Amino acid sequence: MERISVFGYGTTTRPIVKLLNTQGIVCAIFDDVFKQASHDQEGNALLPSSWFDPQTSDLEILSPGIPPSHPLLQKAKHPISEYDYFYDQFSPEYNPQSIWISGTNGKTTTTEMLTLLLKDQGAKSGGNIGTPLAELYRQKPPLWVLETSSFTLHYTHRAYPTFYLLLPVREDHISWHTSFEAYVQAKLKPLLIMQQDTFALLPQEFAHRYEAKNFLGKAFYYQDIQTLAQDVGVDTHALHFKGPFLLDALLALQAAKIFSSRIDTTLLNTFKIGQHRMEEFHDSKGRLWVDDSKGTNVDATLEALKSYADKKIFLILGGDDKGADLRPIFELARGLDIEIFAIGSNEEKLCVLAREYACVLHPCAELKNAVNAIKERLGRDGVGLLSPAAASLDQFSSYKERGELFCQYVTEEE
Structure with a gap:
């Protein structure tokens, strides 16, 4: 029987393991979250990434988020994406x-x-x-x-x-x-x-x-x-x-x-836009807020800023920017009426850029601090905008959690 290894145990690979189990195939699953060896109820081995031995594997199905630089990819002899795996199953x-x-x-x-x-x-x-x-x-x-x-x-x-x-x-x-x-x-x-x-x-x-x-x-x-x-x-x-x-x-x-x-x-025209993407709502004082937590890169934030260019913008920016060049945001900001409220792991990077471009920036570290600071300044002619141009995993479990907490912080204690 083919010996199948699975790299990363997440949203895409868990269903594959389940499918393989129904076919009588037990997998060896390697993930950085596993600190010691164990087994699940189906008998799949749950192993630390460092335990992978290419001599004991005929096929390695990859979770797409694992970067090519990961040690698992340096050892793998037969890596395959889930797209290729199912392509091979078609008949x-x-x-x-x-x-x-x-x-x-x-x-x-x-x-x-x-x-x-x-x-x-x-x-x-x-x-x-x-x-x-x-x-x-x-x-x-x-x-x-x-x-x-x-x-x-x-x-x-x-x-x-x-x-x-x-x-x-x-x-x-x-x-x-x-x-x-x-x-x-x-x-x-x-x-x-x-x-x-x-x-x-x-x-x-x-x-x-x-x-x-x-x-x-x-x-x-x-x-x-x-x-x-x-x-x-x-x-x-x-x-x-x-x-x-x-x-x-x-x-x-x-x-x-x-x-x-x-x-x-x-x-x-019956289609409804999903949550956390340019999602407008008002607080009890009638002030406009926008949840664009799914704006996880520079281009998304630029589009959000252009959409509200006629207003005073209070922008929450920051997180894991994945090495992106954030200068286009600050270049656009120079032509807008805007204040930036920085959060997340790239806060210092944002502060440096704000000084370079002479933009108003408030270091806030965390989302709740940023929301509370905006509440003190926001009027009915402005907009409180969460469009961070960054991934969320430095402080949140997902962009959804970030957006939900943003809405919670805006509406609480009013």
């Missing part, structure tokens, strides 16, 4: 079509929008959101719509989609990929694997790239909201979305048009 009896959606911002919204538009074709979303791939494989829907991270693409070498939709690519995850160029290469990698009779919808700026020129399928390009709306054939005023969500909506419509030769703006 003439079950070989679903798939749409992969990647990019820097808007992946979740666009994936959910496109799944809605293609629901009559049996579309079901998964990947980073929705149903885990192991569960999709068990349920066997005819169309997989997968939110796909650059981490997964980095590790995927054989699997490819029927349709690849790439949203704009901006600087993110630099510490993981080591450079912006490596990040871009990961985003464009599917083009080098996809075969004929496949399709891609890509930013115009990548048309000159080696990956695009060597793509065997049919590529469509987009440049901006105006030209994209013309290509789709819709009036943007007919859509109930604004800001970055309008681009997401148009890309979902264009993808549906290419994939199924039809669009449905009425159906799309």
Whole structure:
């Protein structure tokens, strides 16, 4: 029997282990959180990462968040992404079509929008959101719509989609990929694997790239909201979305048009934007607050700032910025009426940039301190904005917890 190791025991790999167990396969699971050897109820070994021995493993299924620099990857002889693993499981009896959606911002919204538009074709979303791939494989829907991270693409070498939709690519995850160029290469990698009779919808700026020129399928390009709306054939005023969500909506419509030769703006207008993404609410004094906790990179925060450029902005910024260059935020801030409230592990970095750009910044260390400081200053003509341009794991379990606590701190003691 094949000896399967699993690297990282998280959201994507737990369902795979469960599926393998139903097939009578017991796994060896390696994770940094395990400090000593143990077993779970199914008999899977739970082992510290340092215990991995490549001589006892025939296949290593990776959790996508594990960076290439991790010692486990230095030892692995047969590493495989979950995308490649399930690609190898497909057969003439079950070989679903798939749409992969990647990019820097808007992946979740666009994936959910496109799944809605293609629901009559049996579309079901998964990947980073929705149903885990192991569960999709068990349920066997005819169309997989997968939110796909650059981490997964980095590790995927054989699997490819029927349709690849790439949203704009901006600087993110630099510490993981080591450079912006490596990040871009990961985003464009599917083009080098996809075969004929496949399709891609890509930013115009990548048309000159080696990956695009060597793509065997049919590529469509987009440049901006105006030209994209013309290509789709819709009036943007007919859509109930604004800001970055309008681009997401148009890309979902264009993808549906290419994939199924039809669009449905009425159906799309029923879509509700998810929590913690430019989510507006008011406190008991009628003051505007915005939960953009999912704004985990520079480009997302820039879009949020532009959306409220006509107001006095009290911005909560900071966390694990993943090595990104934050200067564009401060360059934009110089032209706005803004005060910055710094939190998280990169607070000192933010303070240095604020001095360099002569921006008003208040070191707050923690989210609650920042919210309370804003409460003392915010008027009804301003906005309290949480758009941290950083991941949350330095102080929170997730961006969701960060957003929920933000809302709690805003509304308490009023």
